[in-house]
Amino acid sequence: MSEIEKKLGRTPKTDWDVLRQGLLDRAEAEELIDLAYERHDSPFGTLLVIAGDGGIVRISLAAEPEEEVLAGLTRRISPRIARLGRDEITLAREQLDSYFAGSLRNFDLPLDWRLTKGFRRDVLVQTAAIPYGATASYSEVAGRAGSPKAVRAAGTALATNPLPIVVPCHRVLRSDGEAGSYLGGSEMKEALLEMERERA
């Protein structure tokens, strides 16, 4: 590359964050953003808290790369996604902090369930009813959702939970009492269960 090309390629510095925020404020005012999200630092890494029109639609754990989460939301809901704050995201982040600190037992948030449907949604609704500090087996949850034999399908529903932590799929265990798999890793699952046992 010649010297002139190097000089030409030098990118000027801009106050990008200010410009970006001004743009997104206007986009929100014109209702052009379908999904808003913020990154949230937690004891288990950076989570994404994502809100749609109906409330919190998705929470992703640190194991899920941000680009993949956004690509999935683009396919399933809308590509009009931007990183910006909204009241319900702030509320969710406050409750997540309180939960991780051990001072909150029940989440009280507007939830948008549109990323799950049918039997999978039934399983997750039943999972949401498991109290803080308690657990259930995959087959119990399948039974409460109406199909006691659909243990494998219940496992799939829990593995694809769009709202982990808030819908406590970590409270569902294997029948032999082992924790079983968790999208955030089995260590995170064990840690959440232990924290809840201590404080229940």
Add this chain to the structure above:
Amino acid sequence: MTAKTQNPGGLPPFELALEEHGPLVYSWLIARVGPDRADDVFQETMLSALGVWEKAAVESVRAWLFTIARNKAVDDDRRASRRPLLQEETDSWPSAEAVEWLEDPVWDEVRGLPEKQRIAVTLRYRGDLSHREVGSAMKISEAAARRNVHEGLKTLRERIGDE
């Protein structure tokens, strides 16, 4: 949720496109309309794109955004020309204040290039577009874009030398 895809145009999440292409589009607008008007024209550009985001089917998101930016800049020129105090801005490209803002004197020379070379060189180096994307944004062929960039660089070398 409907069964059919929500994003027929196949565009990426707006957030990713904003972070990947936004600073380049903005830089180009700084050079094109000057720092005073660049913020507003940039926002107009991105809002216009966002308005059709799930419908647009484009080959290159970046070239598409630059095309919108160019059109918005032309719109803004027309508005500026109706503002008597700012008339002189439309005579020069990029404006004097934009050149002052750009940190290297090489851009003074870019300003003196013939229009097509000037635009091609700016898109290629200020906007970091490929020759193909430059062609797409200028509505000329990739070969013509490459030629304009090449001629522009040749002229710059003649005028200021290349160590």
